[in-house]
Amino acid sequence: MDELKPYAVFAETVAAGSMSGAGRRLGMSASAVSQTLRALERQMGVTLLHRSTRKLTLTEAGERCYPHCLRLVEAARAAADSLVQARDAPSGELRVAAPVGFAAHIAQALAPVLAQAPGLRLRLLVDDAMIDLIDARIDIAVRVGQLADSNWIARPLCEIEMVLCAAPAYVERHGLPSMPADLPGFDWIAWARETQEAGEAAPTIALLLHGAGGEAQRVQVPVRIASNNHVALQQMCEQGLGIARLGYADVLAQLSRGTLVRLLPQWRFTPLPVVAVTPRREGEPAKVRVAVEALKRYFATLPGLAA
Numbered sequence: 001m002d003e004l005k006p007y008a009v010f011a012e013t014v015a016a017g018s019m020s021g022a023g024r025r026l027g028m029s030a031s032a033v034s035q036t037l038r039a040l041e042r043q044m045g046v047t048l049l050h051r052s053t054r055k056l057t058l059t060e061a062g063e064r065c066y067p068h069c070l071r072l073v074e075a076a077r078a079a080a081d082s083l084v085q086a087r088d089a090p091s092g093e094l095r096v097a098a099p100v101g102f103a104a105h106i107a108q109a110l111a112p113v114l115a116q117a118p119g120l121r122l123r124l125l126v127d128d129a130m131i132d133l134i135d136a137r138i139d140i141a142v143r144v145g146q147l148a149d150s151n152w153i154a155r156p157l158c159e160i161e162m163v164l165c166a167a168p169a170y171v172e173r174h175g176l177p178s179m180p181a182d183l184p185g186f187d188w189i190a191w192a193r194e195t196q197e198a199g200e201a202a203p204t205i206a207l208l209l210h211g212a213g214g215e216a217q218r219v220q221v222p223v224r225i226a227s228n229n230h231v232a233l234q235q236m237c238e239q240g241l242g243i244a245r246l247g248y249a250d251v252l253a254q255l256s257r258g259t260l261v262r263l264l265p266q267w268r269f270t271p272l273p274v275v276a277v278t279p280r281r282e283g284e285p286a287k288v289r290v291a292v293e294a295l296k297r298y299f300a301t302l303p304g305l306a307a
Contacts, residue, residue: 187242
């Protein structure tokens with residue numbers, strides 16, 4: 001875009017009223033300004049300025065050209081201002097992807113940011129399926145569990161404690177497991193992505209539980225109901241259709257009300273990491289920085305989660 005520079009120099013010269021004044025604005029010597037303008041005049045075959053020892057005067061061609069050059073300079077400044085604003089102030093559209101069960105958390109976490117930044121818009125893509133972050137132009141994706149290697153940056157938000165739950169009606173019909181070895185004898189509701197196909201038999205999931213004394217037990221349990229939606233899993237568990245492994249933070253209210261019962265509370269699962277995934281890029285926009293910090297603050301105070 002070097003061919004545009006002479007027009008900017010011309011506009012600054014007219015605005016400053018002298019070549020030395022334009023040079024001070026542009027960080028150039030008066031001689032360099034003069035040479036640039038003469039080169040433009042030779043290239044275009046017209047004279048833009050009448051030069052005298054006391055002042056510069058626009059020619060007719062210069063008068064016609066100057067408004068266009070002025071708009072060119074103003075557009076460049078506006079472009080620079082927009083980049084500064086993107087860097088320093090949350091604005092534009094923030095595109096966030098999150099699992100279905102996290103939609104309410106995202107809304108609460110980002111509500112203060114949206115209230116304080118009227119120039120910021122939010123597009124929240126809620127889906128338990130793995131959205132293509134590049135195709136969807138995602139700025140921040142909230143992801144749960146271990147991530148595949150990628151060029152994106154994963155920033156820890158918190159860890160989810162997982163607990164075994166069943167409805168009181170299911171416990172009344174089938175009883176309570178007393179140890180991990182009892183678990184294969186119950187009906188299971190599971191996240192479809194975790195299931196392992198077993199030919200003609202029911203699919204299974206592997207559970208690794210840790211006891212209070214540090215011992216670990218691994219059991220394989222048959223899955224009767226599988227879904228790719230965590231909200232649906234919890235709803236089916238509440239309907240008494242089987243045992244499910246659910247996020248502790250998601251079922252605190254149900255456990256308190258007694259609509260769900262926690263099973264084997266003396267045994268624990270390895271917590272699942274929750275991360276905010278962002279593109280790897282220099283000059284991260286303010287909207288992304290502010291939103292990630294808001295997510296961190298929110299999850300740090302949420303009951304049932306470890307920051």
